[in-house]
Amino acid sequence: MQNVYIITGLSGSGKTTAIQAFEDASFYCVDNMPMELLPKFLDLPLKKDPKIKGLVFVMDMRSQNFITNYSPGICAVEELGITPETIFLEADEDTLLNRFSQTRRQHPVSDKKSLRESIRHEKEMMQPIKQTAHHIINTTNLNIHQLKSRILDLINKGKPFTSLTKINILSFGFKYGIPNDADLVMDMRFLTNPYFVPELKPLDGESDAVRNFVLANEETQLFLEKYLDLLDYLIPLYKRENKAYLTFAIGCTGGRHRSVAIARTIFEHLNKKGLNPGLIHRDIDRDVKDI
Numbered sequence: 001m002q003n004v005y006i007i008t009g010l011s012g013s014g015k016t017t018a019i020q021a022f023e024d025a026s027f028y029c030v031d032n033m034p035m036e037l038l039p040k041f042l043d044l045p046l047k048k049d050p051k052i053k054g055l056v057f058v059m060d061m062r063s064q065n066f067i068t069n070y071s072p073g074i075c076a077v078e079e080l081g082i083t084p085e086t087i088f089l090e091a092d093e094d095t096l097l098n099r100f101s102q103t104r105r106q107h108p109v110s111d112k113k114s115l116r117e118s119i120r121h122e123k124e125m126m127q128p129i130k131q132t133a134h135h136i137i138n139t140t141n142l143n144i145h146q147l148k149s150r151i152l153d154l155i156n157k158g159k160p161f162t163s164l165t166k167i168n169i170l171s172f173g174f175k176y177g178i179p180n181d182a183d184l185v186m187d188m189r190f191l192t193n194p195y196f197v198p199e200l201k202p203l204d205g206e207s208d209a210v211r212n213f214v215l216a217n218e219e220t221q222l223f224l225e226k227y228l229d230l231l232d233y234l235i236p237l238y239k240r241e242n243k244a245y246l247t248f249a250i251g252c253t254g255g256r257h258r259s260v261a262i263a264r265t266i267f268e269h270l271n272k273k274g275l276n277p278g279l280i281h282r283d284i285d286r287d288v289k290d291i
Contacts, residue, residue, distance in 0.1 A: 003054035009089030012099040014139040021151035022056040033057040035073035061108040088133035091140045148242045165239045168247045171263035173255025173283040182249035194257040205260025214261040255283030
C-alpha cells in the first residue's frame, strides 16, 4: 500500500510549497480535494502505479463543509484499510497577514470584516483538525527551501535521502549566445583552439584526436583540477537547497571543439561519482557548414 498524506492547515501557511515538495518526490498530488470524494478517489487503479511513491491531497477551507466532512471522511478512508497521515501547517498571525498582503489573495473565510478577523476565525475552526494531525509544522520562520526540506525529511522518516537534483553538463558556442538555463558558465576560450589545426578542424570534441589535443595541454589539466574541485564542493550545497535542475555550461567560440571535450571530461568525472548527469552538446554541429 502506498503512503497517503493529507496536507491541511491555515491559509497562507505554505500548503502550495508543501505539495510541490511531494510532487518533486514522485508523489501524485491533488490540490483542493473535497473530503467526500477521497474514498472514491482511493479506489482508482492509480495508486497501483509503481512509479508513484504515494498520494497527497491538499484539503482546507476552500471546500465547503470541509470542517464537518473531515472526521467522517477520515473514518471512511480508514474503513478501506488506509490510514492517511495528516500534515497541519500553521504560522503566526502577523506572518499570515504579511503573506496575504504580498500575494493580494482573498482569504477563504471572507465573511469577516477584516483579514485579521478572518485569520483568527479560521484558526479557531481548524483547531479540532490540528489536534488530530500526525505532523504540525509552523512555517513562520521557514523559507521555501527550508519548508521543502522539512517535507522531504518527513517523507523519509528522518533518514538520509537522495537529492532529486538533475545535473546537466552543457557545451555551447558563445557566438550563438549563452544558454538561458545555465547556473554556472565557464569560458574555455583561454585554451589553444583546435579549429586552427588543419587536421583537427573538421573533427569535433568527441573525437579522440581533439580530446587528446585539448586535454594534453598543461593549462587544461590545471584548470580541470581546480574546476572539478569547485564542482565537488558546490554540488552538495546546491542539493542541500533542493534545486530541481543544475546546469553547468561550458563554452568556447563555436561550441564544437574545446567546450565539447571539456564537457565530456566533466560528465565522466560526475558520472564516476554516481551523480548520473546529462550531457548536451548544443552547438556541436552548427559550425560544420563553415568547415
